[in-house]
Amino acid sequence: MVDPTDIAAEVTATLRSERVRLVAHLVRVTGELELAEDCVQDAAAAALVSWERDGVPHNPAAWLTTTARNRAIDHHRRRVAEARRLVRADDVRRPDEWADPERGTDPVDPLRLLYMCCHPALPMAGRVALTLKTVAGLSTLEIARAFLVSEDTMRRRLSRSRDKIRDAGISFRLPEPHRLRQRTADVMAVVYLTFNEGYSRTVRGHVRDDLVADALMLADLLVELLPDDAEVHGLRALLCLQASRQWSRVGPDGVPITMEEQDRTTWDGELIRQGLDSLALAQRLSGASPGPYRLQAEIAACHATAPSAGATDWIRIVDLYELLARVQPSPIIDLNRAIAIGFRDGPDAAIAQLATIQDVPGRATAHADFLRRAGRPDEALAMFRAALADASTDAEIQTIRRRIAGLLT
Amino acid sequence: MRYLMFVVEDPARTDEDRSAAPEVEEFFDYVRAKGGWELAARLQPVESATTVRVQAGELLVTDGPFTESKEWIHGVAIFEAFDLDDAIEIASRNPHAYLGRIELRPIHSMGGLDD
Numbered sequence: 001m002v003d004p005t006d007i008a009a010e011v012t013a014t015l016r017s018e019r020v021r022l023v024a025h026l027v028r029v030t031g032e033l034e035l036a037e038d039c040v041q042d043a044a045a046a047a048l049v050s051w052e053r054d055g056v057p058h059n060p061a062a063w064l065t066t067t068a069r070n071r072a073i074d075h076h077r078r079r080v081a082e083a084r085r086l087v088r089a090d091d092v093r094r095p096d097e098w099a100d101p102e103r104g105t106d107p108v109d110p111l112r113l114l115y116m117c118c119h120p121a122l123p124m125a126g127r128v129a130l131t132l133k134t135v136a137g138l139s140t141l142e143i144a145r146a147f148l149v150s151e152d153t154m155r156r157r158l159s160r161s162r163d164k165i166r167d168a169g170i171s172f173r174l175p176e177p178h179r180l181r182q183r184t185a186d187v188m189a190v191v192y193l194t195f196n197e198g199y200s201r202t203v204r205g206h207v208r209d210d211l212v213a214d215a216l217m218l219a220d221l222l223v224e225l226l227p228d229d230a231e232v233h234g235l236r237a238l239l240c241l242q243a244s245r246q247w248s249r250v251g252p253d254g255v256p257i258t259m260e261e262q263d264r265t266t267w268d269g270e271l272i273r274q275g276l277d278s279l280a281l282a283q284r285l286s287g288a289s290p291g292p293y294r295l296q297a298e299i300a301a302c303h304a305t306a307p308s309a310g311a312t313d314w315i316r317i318v319d320l321y322e323l324l325a326r327v328q329p330s331p332i333i334d335l336n337r338a339i340a341i342g343f344r345d346g347p348d349a350a351i352a353q354l355a356t357i358q359d360v361p362g363r364a365t366a367h368a369d370f371l372r373r374a375g376r377p378d379e380a381l382a383m384f385r386a387a388l389a390d391a392s393t394d395a396e397i398q399t400i401r402r403r404i405a406g407l408l409t
Numbered sequence: 410m411r412y413l414m415f416v417v418e419d420p421a422r423t424d425e426d427r428s429a430a431p432e433v434e435e436f437f438d439y440v441r442a443k444g445g446w447e448l449a450a451r452l453q454p455v456e457s458a459t460t461v462r463v464q465a466g467e468l469l470v471t472d473g474p475f476t477e478s479k480e481w482i483h484g485v486a487i488f489e490a491f492d493l494d495d496a497i498e499i500a501s502r503n504p505h506a507y508l509g510r511i512e513l514r515p516i517h518s519m520g521g522l523d524d
Contacts (some may be wrong), residue, residue, distance in 0.1 A: 121497075168515050169492040169515055171492035171494060173492070173494070179498075
């Protein structure tokens with residue numbers, strides 16, 4: 001008789017490292033996402049009972065695979081029995097074909113699962129939800145909480161996406177070689193969006209914080225599955241470097257703290273080290289043609305390695321934003337470049353630059369802040385007030401209010 | 410799986426896109442070689458459309474298409490593809506993917522569980 005707590009820990013540990021491979025394998029076997037997840041869940045429940053009684057098997061992952069596969073076969077047999085009344089038996093695939101004991105799990109299956117869940121024919125919200133559910137193993141309730149919707153809404157979103165996969169004919173397979181780069185970018189976009197959902201609204205103790213950890217987990221998985229892809233390493237580097245500041249960005253009262261004002265000793269050194277390691281790999285793999293994730297990671301690395309806000313290498317950051325604007329033009333990048341120019345050349349340069357760019361969220365706030373730095377408090381105050389009317393996120397509103405309060409005292 | 414391909418015009422397409430479009434013959438050579446092409450039809454202009462319905466036992470015939478849109482379907486095709494990625498690949502070689510837009514709709518199949 002083994003201690004049940006140890007068994008539960010063993011099952012959890014095996015699932016943590018093997019779950020995505022198990023689910024992917026079951027998707028290959030059954031052709032169904034939800035059934036695959038259920039079978040893995042059932043196998044884990046069975047393990048709790050069986051391993052306590054008979055001891056932990058020699059190869060826990062293989063035990064879970066076999067058990068999950070047997071669940072799938074049972075399920076299919078039941079369904080075939082029901083289906084026989086409706087269709088000719090020949091039309092239903094025989095479950096014995098699944099049970100081939102020689103067939104182990106295919107190491108590429110988790111990647112196939114990712115490409116499937118992040119397929120561009122699915123709506124973005126569905127891709128994110130499905131990836132978190134199927135690949136990261138979150139419960140429907142956890143995803144619903146993270147995205148501030150009801151469990152029912154999230155359940156419908158997931159089932160609509162699964163239906164689309166089935167009805168539109170999205171297959172469990174790798175993209176054609178000439179589409180691989182784009183499809184990998186689609187997967188990375190889902191991971192980055194997941195990260196930002198958590199990162200941009202950090203509230204200590206809120207379930208959204210987990211999204212940061214989930215996104216990091218997905219980035220680790222991508223690195224494992226696509227070790228030769230420079231941008232995948234760039235993405236992981238970017239996530240690690242940004243996540244290193246996660247807990248320094250918000251004060252105990254929930255008020256956001258700008259990077260300039262953050263206590264750099266609270267940044268997570270381990271995540272910075274991991275981020276810099278990934279960045280080095282991305283640099284080695286992409287050489288002279290850096291992609292957007294690597295470039296953003298380089299910028300994040302400049303901040304992460306600067307001894308103080310004042311000692312930040314703004315010359316290099318402006319150069320990096322210029323490269324980034326070339327490979328991935330966007331008004332947000334223009335805004336960030338203008339801000340970087342302000343820190344390199346002074347507030348007047350930023351104000352001039354900001355006047356030339358498209359109006360995007362955050363532009364008015366940045367403009368107001370450089371007016372403040374330029375010693376033009378009245379104009380700054382008017383601009384902050386205008387920005388407050390357009391501010392959409394809590395963090396932005398609180399920052400602007402704090403600045404207004406500062407200017408009024 | 411079988412897919413229906415709708416082709417719509419998109420006046421917003423740039424000359425650059427238009428000039429990048431492959432020749433229609435090139436596309437037909439490709440689908441002929443690939444197989445699975447069942448039907449393709451170019452439609453008369455939308456001005457020729459007629460909408461028909463029977464309402465409260467009465468036949469109603471009206472002039473024009475049933476959708477209120479600035480984009481008109483001007484071609485349809487039905488073809489067999491391995492899966493959606495395969496269908497997307499086929500659609501992406503259609504010159505109308507450069508000149509307009511293409512909608513892919515899977516066709517319901519009658520049959521067993523595995524369809």
